[in-house]
Amino acid sequence: MRSPARRAIVGALFVDFGDRDRGRPPRARYECVPCNYRSDIVTGAAAVAAFTATASDAHRSVCPSRQETDQ
Numbered sequence: 001m002r003s004p005a006r007r008a009i010v011g012a013l014f015v016d017f018g019d020r021d022r023g024r025p026p027r028a029r030y031e032c033v034p035c036n037y038r039s040d041i042v043t044g045a046a047a048v049a050a051f052t053a054t055a056s057d058a059h060r061s062v063c064p065s066r067q068e069t070d071q
Contacts (some may be wrong), residue, residue, distance in 0.1 A: 003037075009033055011056055015048065030055040035064035 013062050018026040026048045030039040037059060042051040062067050 001018065011059070013052060013055060015052060027051055028055075030059060032059055032063055032065075036065050 007036050011030060013028065013030050015028045015066075016026060018024045025043050026045050027041050027043045028048045029041045030051075031037065039055065039059070042048055
């Protein structure tokens, strides 16, 4: 039996799909656990779609904790 690989959570992407009936648009934000970064909240369907596609990679390139370990 193989032992499970250990993984650490380094980031979290939060997405709220909104409620069209109540006039609440979709929104999203990204948090990085190692450096405690928290993005601004992005709202609107197109903005949330673009943000979710790039948030993790965009932060990874500037994250101080990832820069130390990725070298």
